[in-house]
Amino acid sequence: MSERPIPLLGDISLEYVQHITHALDGGFTATRIAGLEGELQQRVARGSHRVSIAGTLAGEGSADALSSLQTKAASGEELTVAADITSALDLQKVVITAFRAVEEAGRPGRIAYEIDLAESPPLPPPASLDPFGGLGDFGLGDLGFDTDILGDLADLADQVAGAIDAAMDVMDQLGALASLADLGDLSVGDFMAPISGAADALPGIASDMTSAARNLGSAFGL
Secondary structure, eight states: OOOOOOOOEETTEEEEEEEEEEEOOOEEEEETTTTTTSSSEOOOOOOOOOEEEEEEEEEEEEHHHHHHHHHHHHTTTBBBBEOOGGGOOOOOOEEEEEEEEOOOOTOTTTTEEEEEEEEEEOOOOOOOOOOOOOOTSSSSSTTTTTTTTTHHHHHHHHHHHHHHHHHHHHHHHHHHHGGGGGOOTTTTTHHHHHHHHHHHHHHHHHHHHHHHHHHHHTTOOO
16 A cells, blocks of 8 residues: 655645645626526636645654744745645645644644645736737737838828928018018009918918927827
8 A cells, every 4th residue: 555645835744634625716706687597607717726734743843843834824935735635736836824733731742733725826927018008919900900101100290390391481481571561662562462461371370280290290209
Protein backbone atom coordinates (compact mmCIF):
# COMPACT_ATOMS: atom_id res chain seq x y z
CA MET A 1 0.00 0.00 0.00
CA SER A 2 1.57 3.26 -1.16
CA GLU A 3 1.68 6.20 1.17
CA ARG A 4 -0.51 9.20 0.39
CA PRO A 5 1.40 12.36 -0.47
CA ILE A 6 1.72 14.93 2.29
CA PRO A 7 -0.13 18.19 1.57
CA LEU A 8 2.14 21.19 1.09
CA LEU A 9 1.35 24.83 1.75
CA GLY A 10 4.23 26.82 0.36
CA ASP A 11 7.30 25.13 1.84
CA ILE A 12 5.46 23.79 4.91
CA SER A 13 4.60 20.09 5.10
CA LEU A 14 1.22 19.43 6.73
CA GLU A 15 1.79 15.89 7.95
CA TYR A 16 -1.20 15.29 10.24
CA VAL A 17 -4.07 16.64 8.17
CA GLN A 18 -7.47 15.40 9.30
CA HIS A 19 -9.61 16.72 6.48
CA ILE A 20 -9.47 19.07 3.48
CA THR A 21 -12.54 20.59 1.86
CA HIS A 22 -12.97 22.42 -1.43
CA ALA A 23 -15.73 24.94 -2.11
CA LEU A 24 -16.58 26.98 -5.20
CA ASP A 25 -19.07 29.76 -5.85
CA GLY A 26 -20.14 29.48 -9.47
CA GLY A 27 -20.75 33.24 -9.70
CA PHE A 28 -24.38 33.07 -10.80
CA THR A 29 -26.94 35.81 -10.18
CA ALA A 30 -30.62 34.81 -10.04
CA THR A 31 -33.17 37.01 -11.80
CA ARG A 32 -36.93 36.49 -11.66
CA ILE A 33 -38.75 36.72 -14.99
CA ALA A 34 -42.51 37.18 -15.18
CA GLY A 35 -44.16 33.95 -16.29
CA LEU A 36 -40.99 31.88 -15.87
CA GLU A 37 -41.12 28.91 -13.53
CA GLY A 38 -37.87 29.31 -11.66
CA GLU A 39 -35.23 32.00 -11.92
CA LEU A 40 -32.94 32.95 -14.77
CA GLN A 41 -29.34 32.18 -13.83
CA GLN A 42 -26.81 34.61 -15.27
CA ARG A 43 -23.14 34.00 -14.63
CA VAL A 44 -21.20 37.14 -13.81
CA ALA A 45 -17.83 35.51 -13.06
CA ARG A 46 -16.56 32.41 -11.36
CA GLY A 47 -15.62 32.90 -7.75
CA SER A 48 -12.25 31.90 -6.35
CA HIS A 49 -11.64 28.31 -5.38
CA ARG A 50 -11.67 28.02 -1.60
CA VAL A 51 -9.88 25.29 0.33
CA SER A 52 -10.12 24.60 4.07
CA ILE A 53 -7.52 22.46 5.81
CA ALA A 54 -7.83 21.10 9.35
CA GLY A 55 -5.07 19.15 11.00
CA THR A 56 -2.72 18.78 13.92
CA LEU A 57 0.84 19.87 14.56
CA ALA A 58 2.67 17.35 16.71
CA GLY A 59 6.18 16.37 17.74
CA GLU A 60 9.32 18.36 18.36
CA GLY A 61 8.86 20.62 15.32
CA SER A 62 5.27 21.58 16.12
CA ALA A 63 6.21 24.97 17.60
CA ASP A 64 8.33 25.87 14.56
CA ALA A 65 5.58 24.74 12.16
CA LEU A 66 3.03 26.82 14.06
CA SER A 67 5.31 29.85 13.91
CA SER A 68 5.75 29.43 10.16
CA LEU A 69 1.99 29.17 9.57
CA GLN A 70 1.29 32.20 11.75
CA THR A 71 3.93 34.24 9.92
CA LYS A 72 2.55 33.38 6.49
CA ALA A 73 -1.02 34.07 7.59
CA ALA A 74 -0.03 37.47 9.00
CA SER A 75 2.04 38.49 5.97
CA GLY A 76 -0.72 37.85 3.44
CA GLU A 77 1.79 36.58 0.88
CA GLU A 78 0.70 34.39 -1.99
CA LEU A 79 1.48 30.68 -1.60
CA THR A 80 1.28 27.47 -3.58
CA VAL A 81 -0.79 24.53 -2.37
CA ALA A 82 -0.50 20.88 -3.29
CA ALA A 83 -2.96 18.21 -2.19
CA ASP A 84 -5.00 15.40 -3.71
CA ILE A 85 -8.19 17.43 -3.58
CA THR A 86 -6.62 20.31 -5.53
CA SER A 87 -4.87 18.20 -8.19
CA ALA A 88 -7.67 18.82 -10.73
CA LEU A 89 -7.77 22.57 -10.04
CA ASP A 90 -5.60 25.12 -11.79
CA LEU A 91 -4.50 26.81 -8.58
CA GLN A 92 -1.44 28.87 -9.29
CA LYS A 93 -1.47 30.89 -6.08
CA VAL A 94 -3.57 31.03 -2.90
CA VAL A 95 -3.72 33.32 0.11
CA ILE A 96 -4.58 32.52 3.71
CA THR A 97 -7.87 34.28 4.46
CA ALA A 98 -8.28 32.86 7.97
CA PHE A 99 -6.15 30.91 10.42
CA ARG A 100 -7.07 29.36 13.76
CA ALA A 101 -4.90 27.37 16.18
CA VAL A 102 -5.86 25.61 19.42
CA GLU A 103 -3.52 24.19 22.07
CA GLU A 104 -5.23 21.98 24.62
CA ALA A 105 -4.10 21.51 28.22
CA GLY A 106 -2.72 18.07 29.03
CA ARG A 107 -1.60 17.51 25.46
CA PRO A 108 1.82 19.19 25.20
CA GLY A 109 3.31 19.54 21.76
CA ARG A 110 -0.02 19.01 20.00
CA ILE A 111 -1.70 21.98 18.32
CA ALA A 112 -4.90 21.76 16.31
CA TYR A 113 -5.29 24.24 13.45
CA GLU A 114 -7.65 25.29 10.68
CA ILE A 115 -6.60 27.18 7.56
CA ASP A 116 -8.91 28.83 5.02
CA LEU A 117 -7.37 29.42 1.60
CA ALA A 118 -8.67 31.41 -1.37
CA GLU A 119 -7.46 31.35 -4.96
CA SER A 120 -5.51 34.49 -5.95
CA PRO A 121 -5.31 34.60 -9.77
CA PRO A 122 -2.82 36.83 -11.58
CA LEU A 123 -4.02 40.16 -12.93
CA PRO A 124 -4.65 40.43 -16.69
CA PRO A 125 -2.06 42.30 -18.77
CA PRO A 126 -2.44 46.09 -18.81
CA ALA A 127 -4.46 47.66 -21.60
CA SER A 128 -2.36 48.69 -24.60
CA LEU A 129 -2.23 52.33 -25.66
CA ASP A 130 -3.11 51.65 -29.29
CA PRO A 131 -4.84 54.19 -31.51
CA PHE A 132 -8.57 54.47 -30.82
CA GLY A 133 -8.13 52.79 -27.41
CA GLY A 134 -6.80 49.48 -28.74
CA LEU A 135 -9.66 48.83 -31.18
CA GLY A 136 -7.34 47.78 -34.01
CA ASP A 137 -8.28 44.07 -33.95
CA PHE A 138 -12.03 44.31 -33.44
CA GLY A 139 -13.03 47.91 -33.94
CA LEU A 140 -12.55 50.47 -36.67
CA GLY A 141 -10.12 48.35 -38.65
CA ASP A 142 -12.68 45.57 -39.13
CA LEU A 143 -15.35 48.08 -40.13
CA GLY A 144 -13.34 49.15 -43.16
CA PHE A 145 -12.41 52.58 -41.81
CA ASP A 146 -9.15 53.65 -43.43
CA THR A 147 -7.21 55.39 -40.68
CA ASP A 148 -4.56 56.50 -43.23
CA ILE A 149 -6.95 59.26 -44.28
CA LEU A 150 -6.09 61.06 -41.06
CA GLY A 151 -2.71 61.99 -42.50
CA ASP A 152 -4.40 63.41 -45.62
CA LEU A 153 -6.78 65.45 -43.48
CA ALA A 154 -3.87 66.81 -41.47
CA ASP A 155 -2.19 67.93 -44.72
CA LEU A 156 -5.46 69.52 -45.80
CA ALA A 157 -5.61 71.44 -42.53
CA ASP A 158 -2.14 72.81 -43.24
CA GLN A 159 -3.26 73.92 -46.70
CA VAL A 160 -6.36 75.65 -45.29
CA ALA A 161 -4.23 77.48 -42.75
CA GLY A 162 -1.89 78.64 -45.54
CA ALA A 163 -4.82 79.82 -47.63
CA ILE A 164 -6.13 81.84 -44.70
CA ASP A 165 -2.78 83.54 -44.27
CA ALA A 166 -2.77 84.47 -47.99
CA ALA A 167 -6.33 85.78 -47.73
CA MET A 168 -5.33 87.94 -44.76
CA ASP A 169 -2.50 89.43 -46.83
CA VAL A 170 -4.92 90.26 -49.67
CA MET A 171 -7.31 91.81 -47.17
CA ASP A 172 -4.56 94.08 -45.88
CA GLN A 173 -3.73 95.16 -49.43
CA LEU A 174 -7.38 95.84 -50.29
CA GLY A 175 -7.76 97.80 -47.09
CA ALA A 176 -4.82 99.97 -48.10
CA LEU A 177 -6.38 100.60 -51.52
CA ALA A 178 -9.77 101.34 -50.00
CA SER A 179 -8.21 104.00 -47.82
CA LEU A 180 -7.48 105.96 -51.02
CA ALA A 181 -11.20 106.76 -51.16
CA ASP A 182 -10.59 109.33 -48.46
CA LEU A 183 -8.36 111.32 -50.83
CA GLY A 184 -10.99 113.70 -52.22
CA ASP A 185 -8.64 115.41 -54.64
CA LEU A 186 -8.15 112.16 -56.59
CA SER A 187 -11.95 111.61 -57.01
CA VAL A 188 -11.59 107.84 -56.65
CA GLY A 189 -14.46 107.35 -54.21
CA ASP A 190 -16.84 105.82 -56.75
CA PHE A 191 -14.05 103.76 -58.25
CA MET A 192 -12.99 102.26 -54.93
CA ALA A 193 -16.51 101.58 -53.57
CA PRO A 194 -16.62 97.91 -54.70
CA ILE A 195 -13.15 97.28 -53.29
CA SER A 196 -14.06 98.98 -50.00
CA GLY A 197 -17.17 96.80 -49.64
CA ALA A 198 -15.17 93.64 -50.29
CA ALA A 199 -12.56 94.70 -47.77
CA ASP A 200 -15.26 95.27 -45.15
CA ALA A 201 -16.64 91.77 -45.69
CA LEU A 202 -13.29 90.00 -45.60
CA PRO A 203 -12.65 90.25 -41.82
CA GLY A 204 -15.77 88.25 -41.00
CA ILE A 205 -15.02 85.62 -43.63
CA ALA A 206 -11.40 85.35 -42.51
CA SER A 207 -12.49 85.03 -38.89
CA ASP A 208 -14.85 82.15 -39.76
CA MET A 209 -12.15 80.41 -41.82
CA THR A 210 -9.60 80.87 -39.04
CA SER A 211 -11.94 79.31 -36.46
CA ALA A 212 -12.69 76.39 -38.79
CA ALA A 213 -8.99 75.78 -39.44
CA ARG A 214 -8.17 75.93 -35.76
CA ASN A 215 -10.91 73.41 -34.93
CA LEU A 216 -9.71 71.10 -37.69
CA GLY A 217 -6.12 71.46 -36.57
CA SER A 218 -7.04 70.75 -32.93
CA ALA A 219 -8.80 67.56 -34.00
CA PHE A 220 -5.52 66.23 -35.39
CA GLY A 221 -3.19 67.59 -32.76
CA LEU A 222 -1.74 70.36 -34.95
